[in-house]
Every structure is written in C-alpha cells, then in structure tokens.
Amino acid sequence: MFKIVKWAVLAGIAVFALWGAYHTYMLDLGKRNFARLGCASCHFSGGGPNLAHVLPQYDEKTVEDFIRDPEAVYKRLGRKPLNPGFGVMHRVKASDLEVTAMAEYLKSW
Numbered sequence: 770m771f772k773i774v775k776w777a778v779l780a781g782i783a784v785f786a787l788w789g790a791y792h793t794y795m796l797d798l799g800k801r802n803f804a805r806l807g808c809a810s811c812h813f814s815g816g817g818p819n820l821a822h823v824l825p826q827y828d829e830k831t832v833e834d835f836i837r838d839p840e841a842v843y844k845r846l847g848r849k850p851l852n853p854g855f856g857v858m859h860r861v862k863a864s865d866l867e868v869t870a871m872a873e874y875l876k877s878w
C-alpha cells in the first residue's frame with residue numbers, strides 16, 4: 770500500500786517537472802522565434818498594434834490561428850483588419866511548433 774502511494778507521489782512529481790520543463794522550453798522557443806521573425810519591428814514601432822494592448826481580447830487558440838494563418842481568422846471573425854487603422858498581417862515562415870510557442874509566449878505577458 771505505502772509503496773503504491775510512494776510511486777504515485779513520485780509519478781506526480783515527475784509529471785509536474787516535465788510539464789514545467791515543457792512550458793519553459795515553449796516560452797523560450799516562442800521568445801526566440803518572436804525575435805528571429807522580426808515581430809517586434811512592426812509591433813513595437815507603430816507598424817502593427819501593440820500586442821500587449823490588443824491580445825487580452827483573444828484566447829490563445831485565436832492568437833495561434835492568427836499567427837499561423839491570418840486570412841483564415843479574418844474569414845472566421847468576418848472582419849479585416851482586426852484593428853481599425855492598421856494594415857493586414859501577413860503569414861510568417863514558422864513551423865507549427867514555433868507558432869504554438871509564440872502564441873504561448875505572447876499570452877504569458
């Protein structure tokens with residue numbers, strides 16, 4: 770009985786540690802790709818909306834979909850652009866994992 774409890778506790782700790790490592794990895798990957806793809810060159814220069822201001826209205830899935838394929842989100846939400854006064858955002862060259870990581874990174878602000 771105690772053995773089972775002990776293993777259950779150890780397994781719980783292991784899952785927790787892996788989960789933490791995964792998130793640390795994803796946040797770092799997101800941050801690196803955000804820099805690599807020059808996102809800040811538009812988003813913190815007035816060329817695009819200040820992400821810290823506009824992102825709270827969208828869930829992480831929408832943010833992720835938007836980075837992956839802006840046109841699809843424009844279609845789904847029925848408006849283009851999302852932010853009045855700005856141009857449209859174009860697709861960037863990033864893998865699925867990199868896009869997921871960037872969305873997670875952005876939503877962590």
Ligand code: HEC
Nearest residue numbers: 806807808811816817818823850851852855856857858861
């Ligand atoms: C060439 C300039 C440019 C670059 C580079 C750029 N963006 Fe954008 N981005 C925009 C513009 C303009 C908008 C506003 C589009 C709209 O309102 O429909 C936008 C909108 C967004 C939005 C949606 C904001 C909202 O209101 O929900 C997200 C998320 C986003 N960008 C993330 C990124 C990420 C991540 C990168 C880097 C991979 C990036 N952008 C690179 C110009 C850019």
